[in-house]
Amino acid sequence: MKALKSKIVQQGKVLSDTVLKVDSFLNHQIDATLMKEIGEVFASRFKKDNITKIVTLESSGIAPAVMTGLVLHVPVVFARKKKSLTLSENLLTANVYSYTKEETNTISVSRDFIKPEDNVLIMDDFLANGQALLGLLEIVERAGASIAGAGIVIEKGFQSGGELVRSRGIRVESLATIASLQNGTVTFKEDDK
């Protein structure tokens, strides 16, 4: 996706060979117009898949997921990383290790919002080691729902998550796939749509 890649080149900060900071438009400050465009692209890629629900993870997955849900006319559910007092029962859960935060979180979604008849599009802002995405897949599988695929804003193609998830037969659509962050430079994978 051209507008997204331009934004990554212009505003992304390469902090190391593995860390790309995009907090000026994606995961701290949010460019709402870009998110709308991102939502339209995801909706277009999954428009023939009869999606009934989008499942994402708080917090950075919410903006692109809601914009996609707006176009596809389906509800968005975000998994929580922490239990709330008013949301304590009837949960689907999975354990997710975060390499960034160096901790394991139990993520959870209420059973009320993913049903066996749902056909789910899973979304997240980043795909790196794939732990968050595997956790979301586990939750959707536990609900007995179908998985149409995963929509990822930025995939780190040099990390193992994409391969890990695709090898399970899951369709993964990434809007920008990064081949390398070496020498402080963002290089995209050439066959990116």
Added chain:
Amino acid sequence: MKALKSKIVQQGKVLSDTVLKVDSFLNHQIDATLMKEIGEVFASRFKKDNITKIVTLESSGIAPAVMTGLVLHVPVVFARKKKSLTLSENLLTANVYSYTKEETNTISVSRDFIKPEDNVLIMDDFLANGQALLGLLEIVERAGASIAGAGIVIEKGFQSGGELVRSRGIRVESLATIASLQNGTVTFKEDDK
């Protein structure tokens, strides 16, 4: 806001005289179409205020804030409840006590994203005791920015937050103000716009 109030009446669950659960459309599952309408109403109420930035709090503030930012053409920044490893310096912080979660969180925003020249619209999904909103106000004040007002999706008019914030001269626009949750019934304040 009529569509919001209808949704609250149809889908809200009154758990006690003080707790209203709206997790089927606002803070766990998200109705993207309703969020778009909410964004349009907030944008209309603040369209003459030269807003340059929206500041909200993860996670449930993000969807309404991003939809408002889309219409007002301004970036949205969400305060984090937890520090991330890639976002550890240069922070504006405030302590917020959550009566729901019975804990104090340090919320934080990078100084990079709120500047003294900004005119900020603060947004959140709920206004109850006002602690989260006061924390966001403190952060924006620390940045030296101006505060245009606060946009709240649901205000619990029977709790003290609204009075607390308005008594400081802050304009608060709430799309649905609840007068009472007694007897398991949602009663709205009559003079709601």
